[in-house]
Amino acid sequence: xxxxxxxxxxxxxxxxxxxxxxxxxxFDLPDIFRSEKALxxxxxxxxxxxxxxxxxxxxxxxxxxxxxTVTGDLLTIKGEKKEEKEEKGQNFHRRxxxxxxxxxxxxxxxEVKAASINAGYKDGVLTVTLPKAEAEKARRIExxx
Numbered sequence: 156x157x158x159x160x161x162x163x164x165x166x167x168x169x170x171x172x173x174x175x176x177x178x179x180x181x182f183d184l185p186d187i188f189r190s191e192k193a194l195x196x197x198x199x200x201x202x203x204x205x206x207x208x209x210x211x212x213x214x215x216x217x218x219x220x221x222x223x224t225v226t227g228d229l230l231t232i233k234g235e236k237k238e239e240k241e242e243k244g245q246n247f248h249r250r251x252x253x254x255x256x257x258x259x260x261x262x263x264x265x266e267v268k269a270a271s272i273n274a275g276y277k278d279g280v281l282t283v284t285l286p287k288a289e290a291e292k293a294r295r296i297e298x299x300x
Contacts, residue, residue, distance in 0.1 A: 194236055194253040200261060207263060207285040214279035215252075221281060225269050230285070233258040 199210045213221065213234060221234040238254040266288040273284045 194255045194257045196234075196257060196259070198232075198259060198261070202264065205287055207265070207267065207287065209261070209281075209283040209285070211259075211281040211283075212279065213276070213281050216276075216279070218276040221274075221276065223272075223274055223283060225263075225267065225272060225285070228263045228266065229260055230263055230283075231258065231260045232281070232283070 197212045199208075201208045209230065209232075211232060213236070216234055216236050220236070221232065223233075224231045233256070235256040236254050263285065267285040268288050271286045275282045
């Protein structure tokens, strides 16, 4: 029963927030400044000794609608999730699924071998593997006189 009652915090603990923020804290209200069709997929980026791994949740998308580019140290992933055709006479009580296009860019922490990048898409998850380029070894330069 107590799960339905929102927990209230003391206003004094967060003085930078005003009374309206405090009063509506904990309620799931729509963001009126964001487009209802905004699509923002979640990304995970990890690194091993030899590779950088990028995973993105892109459920309901077709692999042909995903575009991946690497320019220097910038990885860009773009795509578009198309809205399913609505049936006439169908009234929605709630629509939470997002449609539309997205573009996300990430700075890579190291140089990668662009020719060896692999990407796969299975069960709504995009996996991109970027092999690291070998760092140039220091070499001694002889000075002549």
